[in-house]
Amino acid sequence: MLQNLQILTKKKLHGDKMNLTFNQLMILYCLHKLQGERTIYSIYHLIQGKKSSQTIQDAHLFHLTPFFQTDTNMSRLSLEKTVTILSKEQLIVEKTDLHYAVTSKGEQELSKMLAETPIPIHLNGWKYQRTAALFWERLSLAVQVISHLKKRESKYIPVQRKAEPLLWMRQFLKQNRLSRDALGLQLYQELVSLLESDSSIEPDYIVIRLSGYQSFGLTESQAAKHFRMDLSYYHYLFLSMLHYITGYIEKNPSQFPILHAFLDKQQKHNLTNSTEKTYALLKQGNSVTDIMTIRGLKKSTIEDHLVELALNIEEFSINPYVSIEKQELIKKAAKERQTKQLKQIRSLVSNADYFEIRLVLAKYGEEL
Structure with a gap:
């Protein structure tokens, strides 16, 4: 099965040299989007996928959702080193402590490099990363296991060693009623159909990582070398x-x-578990005060949940929490100041508190 899949793949080598790694380019891009309104560590929290209301809201407000939780190996030190490099190259300049703006030189370099190594068009960490990470564990294990089952070979080292995918694989095989040959054929046909569904994707970026019977998938670094591309760029293409x-x-x-x-069937919305519980109580007709009592949480925590709901649930109305008149004033202030900083908006709408401003920005920030 795996050998047949590899026939489908297109071998495109990316040998263009970059002045910056794609990781460094990505940080420059994020700084450009932030426009000096957040510290450099907001990028760290974004890339790590920190499930805080501030990080989640920033991801949406500054149109950085594609990068959410896409590199959990990034360290604060590596971010600081990149900022130092970008600063020495005069691509960014510090406005206030840890707040950086991209210079005109930086904007030119950013535009040039994005033309050579564009941000992968299907990247959407906020919406898919949690699902995709689990899917890959299961897919890579399934291809290996089914390939060996077809050959009646039981002695091999699983590509996934964590308990969850191994347990899931046992349950999947137990519940599936197809013969091992029929299961292998159907999985192969589905993968072929999927990998041929869009001409903009490169099947080999995936297939080269899969292991099968007497066939070993490459690691991320080996795959990057195979394609002669920057490791971080391959990471994001994958x-x-x-x-x-x-x-x-x-x-x-x-x-x-x-x-x-x-796929993980349990995830209905891209919400944190705690916000899911608050949402369930809201749908039962409970007030914020009720939920505080039921869950034993502070008002500020429930307010964070409401902001997260406004960001993620299209039909969620903020009218019970912010009057329509006040919503319009906040939106007008954000447009006038061309900012997403709460303090600046509140200076124009003094009768609005920070929670109300956050809620309006969460609901309408992207269109503003």
Whole structure:
């Protein structure tokens, strides 16, 4: 099966040299989007996927949701080193403590490098990263296991060693009634159909990482060397592929019954577990005060949950928490000042508190 998949792939080598790594370019891009309104550590929290109300809101307000939780290996030290490099190259300049703006030189370099190594078009960490990470664990293990089952070979080292995917694989095989040959054929056909569904994707970025019977997938660094590209750029191209795949399967479940089984069915909304519980209580008609009592949480915590709901649930109304008149005043102030800083907006709408401003920005920030 794996050998047949590899016939599908297109071998495109990316040998163009970059002055900056893609990670450094990405940080420059984020700083450009932030416009000096947040510290450099907001980027660290974004890339790490910190589930705080501030980070989640910033991701949406500054249009940085594609990068959310896309590199959990990033350290604060590596971020600081990149900022130092960008500053020495005069691509950024410090406005106030840890707040940086991109210079005109930086904007030119950013535009030039994005033309050479564009941000992968299907990258969407906020929407798909959690689902995609779990999907990859299951897919890579399934391809390996089913390939060996077809050959009646039981002695091999699983590519995934964590308990969850191994337990899931046992349950999947137990519940699936297809023969091992029929299961292998259907999985192969679904993968072929999926990888051929869009001409903008490169199947080899995925296939080269898969292991099968007497065939070993490459590591991320080995794959980057194979394609002669910057490691961080390959990392994001790979994630972009996974995000596309999981999104496409979610939209076409009947077309991919085997692959759809690899997705996490428990996640209805991209909410934190605590916000899910608050949302359930709200739908039961409980007030904020009621929920504070029921859950034993502070008002500020419930307010954080409401902001998260406004960001993620399109039909969630903020009218019970902010009057329509005040919403319009806040939106007008944000447009006039061309800012997302709460303090500046409140200087124009003194009768609005910070929670109300956050809620309006969460609901309408992207269109503003």
